[in-house]
Amino acid sequence: MSRPDLSFLLRKDDPLGLHSLMGPDAGPDAAEPMPWPQQDAEPLVDEPLAALVTELRNYQHELEIQNKVLDYSQAVAESASERFEALFASIPLPLLVLDEHDMVIQANAMAHSAFQPTEHDRILVSFMPLVSEQHADRVCEAFLQAREHGGSEVHEVVFTINDEARVCGDLHIACIEIPQKKGPPIAQFLCAVVDQGPLLAERRALQERNTQLFASERRLESVINSSLDAILCVDNAQRITVFNPTAAALFTCAAEDALGSPLERFLPDAASALGLAALTTQAVLGEMEGRTASGKTVAVEVSVAFEQHAGGEATTTVFARDLSSRKKAEAHRSELEAQLRESHKMQAVGTMAGGIAHDFNNIVGAILGNVELARADCPDNSSLLESLQEIEKAGRRARDLVRQILTFSRNEPPQRHAVQAVDVIRDTERLLRVTLPPAIALHSHIVPNLPPLLADVTQVEQALFNLATNAVHAIGDARGMVQMTASLAPADQRLSDRLGLPLATYVALSVQDNGPGMDATTLQRIFEPFFTTKPVGQGTGLGLAVVHGVMRTHGGAVDVASTPGEGSRFTLYFPVAGGSAPVLPAPIERRPALDAPPTADGDNALRRHVMYVDDDQALVFLVQRLLRRRGYDVSGFTDPREAMAALVAAPDHYDLVVTDYNMPGFCGVDLVRAAIATRPDLPVALASGYVTAEIEAEALAAGARALIHKPNDVEELCTTVDRLMHSAGRG
Numbered sequence: 001m002s003r004p005d006l007s008f009l010l011r012k013d014d015p016l017g018l019h020s021l022m023g024p025d026a027g028p029d030a031a032e033p034m035p036w037p038q039q040d041a042e043p044l045v046d047e048p049l050a051a052l053v054t055e056l057r058n059y060q061h062e063l064e065i066q067n068k069v070l071d072y073s074q075a076v077a078e079s080a081s082e083r084f085e086a087l088f089a090s091i092p093l094p095l096l097v098l099d100e101h102d103m104v105i106q107a108n109a110m111a112h113s114a115f116q117p118t119e120h121d122r123i124l125v126s127f128m129p130l131v132s133e134q135h136a137d138r139v140c141e142a143f144l145q146a147r148e149h150g151g152s153e154v155h156e157v158v159f160t161i162n163d164e165a166r167v168c169g170d171l172h173i174a175c176i177e178i179p180q181k182k183g184p185p186i187a188q189f190l191c192a193v194v195d196q197g198p199l200l201a202e203r204r205a206l207q208e209r210n211t212q213l214f215a216s217e218r219r220l221e222s223v224i225n226s227s228l229d230a231i232l233c234v235d236n237a238q239r240i241t242v243f244n245p246t247a248a249a250l251f252t253c254a255a256e257d258a259l260g261s262p263l264e265r266f267l268p269d270a271a272s273a274l275g276l277a278a279l280t281t282q283a284v285l286g287e288m289e290g291r292t293a294s295g296k297t298v299a300v301e302v303s304v305a306f307e308q309h310a311g312g313e314a315t316t317t318v319f320a321r322d323l324s325s326r327k328k329a330e331a332h333r334s335e336l337e338a339q340l341r342e343s344h345k346m347q348a349v350g351t352m353a354g355g356i357a358h359d360f361n362n363i364v365g366a367i368l369g370n371v372e373l374a375r376a377d378c379p380d381n382s383s384l385l386e387s388l389q390e391i392e393k394a395g396r397r398a399r400d401l402v403r404q405i406l407t408f409s410r411n412e413p414p415q416r417h418a419v420q421a422v423d424v425i426r427d428t429e430r431l432l433r434v435t436l437p438p439a440i441a442l443h444s445h446i447v448p449n450l451p452p453l454l455a456d457v458t459q460v461e462q463a464l465f466n467l468a469t470n471a472v473h474a475i476g477d478a479r480g481m482v483q484m485t486a487s488l489a490p491a492d493q494r495l496s497d498r499l500g501l502p503l504a505t506y507v508a509l510s511v512q513d514n515g516p517g518m519d520a521t522t523l524q525r526i527f528e529p530f531f532t533t534k535p536v537g538q539g540t541g542l543g544l545a546v547v548h549g550v551m552r553t554h555g556g557a558v559d560v561a562s563t564p565g566e567g568s569r570f571t572l573y574f575p576v577a578g579g580s581a582p583v584l585p586a587p588i589e590r591r592p593a594l595d596a597p598p599t600a601d602g603d604n605a606l607r608r609h610v611m612y613v614d615d616d617q618a619l620v621f622l623v624q625r626l627l628r629r630r631g632y633d634v635s636g637f638t639d640p641r642e643a644m645a646a647l648v649a650a651p652d653h654y655d656l657v658v659t660d661y662n663m664p665g666f667c668g669v670d671l672v673r674a675a676i677a678t679r680p681d682l683p684v685a686l687a688s689g690y691v692t693a694e695i696e697a698e699a700l701a702a703g704a705r706a707l708i709h710k711p712n713d714v715e716e717l718c719t720t721v722d723r724l725m726h727s728a729g730r731g
Contacts, residue, residue, distance in 0.1 A: 022722065045105055088106070088108050089108050089109060091108065091110070092111065093110055093192050093193065093194060093197075093419060094107075094108070094110045094111035094113075094114045094115065094169075094192070094193040095107065095108045095110065095111055095190065095191065095192050095193075096108075096124075096127060096190075096191045096193075097189070097190055097191075098127050098187075098188065098189040098191060099186070099187075099188055099189075100186070102126050102128050102129060102185050103125065103126060104124055104125055104126065105188065107124055109664065110220050111124065113125060114159075114161075114167055114193065114195070114715050115130055115159065115160075115161060115167075117161065117165065119149055119603075119725040120162075121161060121162055125412065127191065127336070128140075129686060130159045130160060130161070131157060131158075131159060131160075132157075132159065132160050132166075132401075133156040134158070135154075135157045135158055135705065138152055138157070139171065139623070141200065142154040142171065143173060143189065144174055146173040146174065146175040146189060147175050147187060150174065150175050150177075151172070151173060151174045152172075152173050153171065153172050153173070153265060153502035154170065154171040154173075155169065155170045155196075156168060156169075156170065156192075156196060156200075157169060157170070157171050159193070160392070166196060167193070167197065168195075168196050168197055168200055168714060169193045169194050169195040169196045169197070169364060170193070170194040170196055171191060171193055171194075172191070172192040172193075172194065173189055173190070173191050174190040174191075174192075175187055175188075175189055176188045176189070176190060176204065177241065179301045196239070201589075217470050224242065224244045224415070225244055225245055225278075227244060227246055228246060228321075229246060229319050229320060229321045230244065230246045230250045230251070230300070230319070230320040230321070230322070231244045231247060231317065231318070231319055231320075231579050232244075232247055232263065232266070232267075232315065232317070232318040232320070233315055233317050233318070234263050234274075234315075234316045234318065235313075235314075235316075236313060236314055237240075238262055238263045238264070238271055238274060238316075239260055239261070239262060239263075240258055240259055240260065240261050240262075240263060241257055241259065241315075242317075243255040243258040247266075247320065247611055248259070249296075250290070250292075250298065250300070250320065250322050251266045251291070251292045251293055252292045252293050252294060252296075253266070253292065253293035253550060257293070257579045258293075263318065265291070265295075266289075266290055266291055266292075267288070267290050267300070268287065268289040268291065268301060268319065269302075270285055270288065270302050270304065270318055270320075270686070273285050273304070274304065274316055278618060281305065281306050282303065282304065282306065283303065283304050283306045284302075284303045285302040285304060286297065286301065287301050287302075287304070287323065288300060288301075288302055290320060293642060297344055298322065298323075298324060299322075299323040299324060299327060300320040300321060300322060300323055301320070301321040301323055302318060302319065302320050302321075303319045304316060304317065304318050304319070305319075310356045316475055317416070333355050340479065341550065343383065355421065359368065362616035362618065362619045363618075364395055364615070365619055365622070366616070366618040366622050367391065367395040368392065368395045368627055369619075369622040369623070370622060370623075371388050371391050371392045371395060372392075372626070372630075373622075373625055373626065374388050375388050375392075375505055376629070382713065401534075416454050416455050416456050416554065417454070417455075417456070417457065418452040418453075418577035419452055419453055419454075419455050419457045419460065419577070420450075421445050421446060421450050421452075421453055421486035421507055422450070423457075424455075424457060424460050424461055424464065424509070425444050425464070425484050425486055425509070426439050427461055428461050428464040428465050428484070429442060429463075430471060431483065432467060432468050432469075432472075432482075436472065437472065437477075438478045439477065439478065439480070440472055440475055440479070440480050440481065440482060441482070442468075442479045442481075442482050442483075442484075443481065443482070443483045443658050444483065444485070445483065445484075445485045445486075446485070447486060447487045447488060448487040449487055450486055450487070450507060450576040451488070451507065451576050451585075452507075452576070453507040453509075453574040453575065453576060453577060454554075454574065454576065454577035454578070455554055456550075456554070456573045459550045459553075459554070460509070460572075460574070462546065462550065463546070463547045463550045463551070463572060464484065464509060464511060464572075465572045466486065466544065466546060466547055467511040467544075467547060467572075468482055468511050470544065471511055471512075471513035471515060473512075474513060474515035474516060474568070475513060475514070475515040476515075478515075480513060480514050480515060481513065481514050482511065482512070482513050483511070483512045483513075483706060484509070484510070484511050485509070485510045485511075485512070486507065486508070486509050486510075487507075487508050487510075488505065488506075488507060488508070489505065489506045489507070489508040489573060491504055491505055495559075499557040499559060499573065500557065501556070501557050501573065504575065504576070505576055506556065506573040506574060506576065507570070507572075507573075507574045507575075507576055508571050508572065508573055509572045509574065510570060510571040510572070511569070511570050512567065512568070512570075512571055513567050513568055513569075514566075514567040515567050515568065516564065516565065517562045517563050517564045517565055517566050517567050517568055518562040518564065518568060519564050523560060523562060525547055526544050526560070527544050527547075527548040527558075530664075544574070547570075547572075551572060551573075554575070555575055556572060556573045556574045556575060556576060557572075557573050558571070558572055558573075559571045559573065566716070567679060607630050607632065607633050608631075608633065608636075608655040608656065608725050609632070609633040609635065609653060609654050609655050609656075610632050610634045610635070610654070610655065610656045610657075611634065611635050611637065611643060611646070611654045611656070611657045611658070612627070612634055612635070612636050612637070612658045612659075612691050613636075613637045613638075613640050613643045613658070613659040613660060613663075613668075613671065614636075614638065614639050614640075614659075614660040614663070614687075615660060615663045615664055616638070616660075617638055620636035620637070620638055621636065623658075623717070624636045626717065626718065627718070627721060630718055630721070630722075632721070632725075635654070640659065640663055640666040640668075640671050642665070643659070643671070644656075644671060644674050644675075647674075647675055647678055647679075648678055651678050651679040651682070652679070654682065655682075655683075656671075656682075656684075656685070656686060656721065656724055656725055657671075657675050657682060657683070657684045657685070658684075658685045658708070658721070659671045659672065659675075659684070659685075659686060659687070660686075660687050661686055661687065661688030661695065661699075662688060667704050668686050668687075668688070668699075669686070669695075669699050669704075672684045672699060672704050673702045673703070675703075676702065676703035680703075681725065683705045683724045683725075684703060684704050684705060684718060685704060685705060685706040685707070685708055685721075686699045686704045686706075686707050686708070686725060687707070687708035687709075688707070688708075688709070705724055705727075706720055706723070706724060708720055
């Protein structure tokens with residue numbers, strides 16, 4: 001029997017002493033195995049027995065060697081098992097060994113800590129009950145793949161520990177086949193669970209942060225896109241990287257065309273100021289000119305903000321605000337300020353006119369009244385009549401001038417009625433033809449079936465007369481033509497915006513001439529009070545101011561079109577009268593001023609007593625003479641307190657009281673109240689050259705029967721006195 005070669009089991013360090021068993025020449029460096037020792041043949045009789053003994057010894061020796069080898073192998077296996085157990089127990093991951101029936105054969109401490117944290121949790125005997133239902137199919141599929149390929153992985157598997165605890169991790173599976181002495185090998189699965197909780201939490205935090213950053217970016221984009229200012233961002237090379245919609249509208253350039261362009265394309269002055277980035281983080285550059293894509297300049301207000309990034313990069317944000325609206329607003333404000341100054345100037349003139357009207361009315365009234373008396377006293381063939389007529393003509397011109405001033409200065413609304421345009425133009429035409437030069441032709445054209453206009457007929461005639469007179473004076477001695485036209489102006493938005501009128505239909509009265517026309521400088525001042533282009537002594541400068549005042553009080557407007565050398569055209573726009581507008585009353589028939597008035601019983605012997613109160617002595621003396629010729633007894637007073645004392649002393653002695661409104665230290669309305677309180681049935685009239693709506697309402701509320709506007713002529717005064725006396729006599 002030969003010895004087996006077991007030298008491959010020997011190690012150089014020979015921890016088990018196998019070298020000595022193999023012979024002196026045995027070892028890892030032996031060149032060849034030691035030959036089996038041969039016994040010297042001894043010529044013994046028992047040679048077969050000795051050979052058997054020797055063989056048994058050799059076999060025993062061999063068994064000893066094999067036992068030592070087995071002991072070594074067992075020691076090595078036990079050492080490897082201990083190392084595996086130590087590694088299995090100390091690895092910082094949950095590890096489990098499962099059999100083919102999902103039974104947990106072995107689990108390390110991390111697995112017990114993860115899947116059975118408390119003693120009340122389920123015992124770790126099976127693995128699949130820990131897997132959540134939504135991931136069970138994936139895990140089963142992973143075990144099948146591990147059985148086929150030796151290993152598999154499943155990511156983000158949720159394990160249900162209890163009602164409150166969950167574990168999310170990646171499952172790594174390795175299949176180990178354990179050989180059996182009989183039958184096929186048994187498969188076991190080594191499962192490692194890598195907890196992804198911290199990573200998932202970090203991932204969720206990153207995702208939430210990314211979501212917030214995205215939302216912040218969207219908000220910033222919305223702010224930029226909805227900003228009323230143009231926003232441009234440029235890089236280090238001053239190339240545009242952001243161009244919001246306001247910038248696209250301001251510079252009339254699409255964002256796609258603007259991106260990548262140099263900043264100086266749109267803001268050349270701002271581009272040169274970007275060198276301030278090294279000195280500050282923001283700067284206000286102020287007002288400058290921008291340039292649109294078409295080359296048009298726009299006024300903008302510019303500010304910039306600088307931001308330095310890591311790596312040396314910088315971003316510059318340019319904010320440009322369009323100043324076009326502000327410029328228009330400033331121009332409009334300047335225009336309104338000019339209109340306000342003009343209004344203040346006209347108001348000051350009106351105040352001045354109201355202040356002087358009282359004294360001037362008294363003077364004019366005294367002149368006209370005395371002329372009337374003088375004409376009545378002069379014989380028909382007297383040579384004084386011609387002089388008296390000239391005095392009366394001059395006095396009436398002065399009266400008309402005062403009325404123009406009062407029309408301009410009064411703020412009370414006019415007494416408007418439904419007036420036919422044809423009647424107004426025909427009456428004005430009759431007045432004009434009396435003084436019209438032979439070389440100037442007067443024409444009128446009236447569109448048929450015009451609706452009535454809502455106006456004060458006297459003021460409309462005065463406005464048309466002033467315009468026509470100005471046209472005649474503008475033509476001068478040359479041959480020319482003046483035409484008055486009445487037409488219907490339908491609603492026009494552009495006309496309404498230009499003249500500041502409500503959008504409606506208007507009746508348009510126009511006066512046109514073919515005179516020299518006016519330049520732009522003159523057109524700007526024609527409505528200023530006392531502005532005139534006529535020579536000294538030929539114009540007051542109030543004609544067009546009166547026209548402007550008439551249209552203002554009527555809720556209308558005046559439009560002017562004039563070209564030098566081609567004449568002028570003035571158009572008055574009056575509101576159309578509605579169905580509820582009052583109709584102009586019929587004129588009252590008047591008798592000659594100095595005829596005796598009718599008495600209540602037809603007997604002139606019954607004389608009525610009139611108290612006249614005015615602070616102007618000349619006017620009191622004139623009224624006394626006028627009314628005495630009419631058959632009245634007249635008591636004149638220049639002091640209202642003396643008049644009041646006389647009335648209290650003899651209240652039944654007077655049949656009528658006529659008082660001035662504005663007297664030094666006393667108001668005529670107070671005298672009206674006192675007279676009514678003394679004698680309630682006594683008729684009282686109030687006279688004034690500056691009667692506003694407030695004064696009229698106050699006087700009527702105090703009990704006045706009539707209001708007399710100065711300057712009045714003799715006929716108007718006498719007619720009012722006769723009417724009041726007649727109504728008092730019937731009472």
